[in-house]
Amino acid sequence: MTAAAKEIHDVVDVSKSIYGTSFTVEWLLDSLRKNDKIYQKLHGDKAVKEVTAFDVSGGKGFVSRVLRCTVKFVDSTSEKDVYHTILKIPSMECMKEAKEKCDFDIDNYEKANNKNTYIILAEFHKLECDFYNNITKILDVPCPKVFKTRELILKKEEGVIHMEDLTLRGKVLMFFENINLTQVKCVIRHLAHMHKNILSINPEIWHGKYLNAQEASADFAQLLAPMEPTFLKKSKRE
Numbered sequence: 001m002t003a004a005a006k007e008i009h010d011v012v013d014v015s016k017s018i019y020g021t022s023f024t025v026e027w028l029l030d031s032l033r034k035n036d037k038i039y040q041k042l043h044g045d046k047a048v049k050e051v052t053a054f055d056v057s058g059g060k061g062f063v064s065r066v067l068r069c070t071v072k073f074v075d076s077t078s079e080k081d082v083y084h085t086i087l088k089i090p091s092m093e094c095m096k097e098a099k100e101k102c103d104f105d106i107d108n109y110e111k112a113n114n115k116n117t118y119i120i121l122a123e124f125h126k127l128e129c130d131f132y133n134n135i136t137k138i139l140d141v142p143c144p145k146v147f148k149t150r151e152l153i154l155k156k157e158e159g160v161i162h163m164e165d166l167t168l169r170g171k172v173l174m175f176f177e178n179i180n181l182t183q184v185k186c187v188i189r190h191l192a193h194m195h196k197n198i199l200s201i202n203p204e205i206w207h208g209k210y211l212n213a214q215e216a217s218a219d220f221a222q223l224l225a226p227m228e229p230t231f232l233k234k235s236k237r238e
Helices: 025-035 037-043 093-102 106-113 117-139 181-200 211-235
Strands: 048-055 064-073 082-090 146-150 160-164
Touching (some): 025 146, 025 160, 037 082, 082 117, 117 160
Antiparallel strands (some): 048 064, 064 082, 082 160, 146 160
C-alpha cells in the first residue's frame, strides 16, 4: 500500500477474504486508494470499519461473478455515507446453470472437440482486460472506469476486473425493454467516433495483436450452439 494509505488506521480485518474469493479487503482498499480518483477525493483519508460484498451477477455478468462491494467508514455520518465498487471475476457458474437447464453435457463437448471451457474462459477474460487496459484509451467513447485488472491463470490465480459501480449511471436492458430513437442515434454516433479513431491511429498499435479474441469467440459460439434447441423449446418461442 502507499505511504499515505499506511498512515490510515483501518479497524477492519484487512486480511479477510471478499465473498470467499482470493481477493482480500487489503487488496481492494489498496486498489481504491491508488487508482480510484473519486474515492481518493471523497474518502481518501478515511479509516475503514467494514467491507461487505453482495453477488449481483443476475443479468449483469455472463461468464463472470459480479460482486458489489460496499466500504463503510469509521466516521460515516449515515447509512448512505458509504462507497460502492465492483469486482468482476471470471466464472463458469452461469454456464453450469445453463447446462443443467438445457440438458447439455459440457464434458462430452470438451472431449469431442478437444477444447477446455476454462481455457476459453481465460481467453475471454484476457480479451476484456486488454480492452480496458489498452483499447479504451484509443476509442474515446463512454466506458466504465477500470481501476485494476488481473489475468486468470488456470489452477493458480483468480482473474479480476476492479471497476466503478454503474448502478446509478447505467442499466442492463431486460429482454422486453426497448431504447428510443434518440438513444439509438447516440449509440450510432459513439460507434462512428470509435471506428474513426481506430482507423486514424497507427495500425501497429492494434493490428494483429488481438487475433486470439476471434478464435475465442468462435470457440464460445460452438459451445453455445448445442444448447439452442433445448433453450428454444423451453422458452416456447419456436
